[in-house]
Amino acid sequence: MKQQELEEYLSLYFIMGSVNCSQDPVEVLKQAIDGGITLFQYREKGEGALQGNEKYRLGEKLKKVCLNAGIPFIINDDVNLGIALDADGIHVGQDDEAAHTVQQKMGNKILGVSTHTIAEARKAVFDGADYIGVGPIFPTRSKDDANKVQGIQILQQFREQQITLPMVGIGGITAANAKQVIDAGANGVSVISAIAGADNVKQAALQLKSKVL
């Protein structure tokens, strides 16, 4: 995928799993797509997360929704699930399977890597990542083992250090602070609870979309 095309997909990157939803995750995804999300990541993680066949079956349903909407479908952490579902890409963190081995397994699929320092960002570039997630930018409720809060300056620092790879900010991003993340140099914002936890999912996505365009 061309860098510019991926940068557009990264604009409003919705991440969720059943744990993040108070209603049917398939309905939440459909409403988020109606609200203008540009990329989706299935992240089935945390207390009460689905396992095995249930995890696979929900992934299958969510992938079909993305396929119908022309939205790339990314799997978090679970490379085998990504391969089994023929996902459009995989996102791995520093403690997941090594990015360079995932790159070898996934060929021309999208490879995203979580980074928290310039050294990790440089390594992700070296390992062939197509984009990096940078954060947590603000305090987050969606990740109980999150690294320390970085603020938007980490995004500015990465660009100043010539990291030109597409990058998304992640961690506590809402409609109120999304614009500063883009202004600091991110190509897009990744959100979980700001959309999945909203009373009106479509409205929440629309509001965020208006801040990142």
Ligand SMILES: Nc1nc(C(F)(F)F)ncc1COP(=O)(O)OP(=O)(O)O
């Ligand atoms: N799922 C993610 N997606 C992104 C993305 F860039 F896509 F927004 N950035 C970061 C993460 C965090 O992934 P997680 O598996 O919870 O933690 P870790 O990074 O420690 O593996």
Ligand SMILES: [Mg+2]
């Ligand atoms: Mg991970």
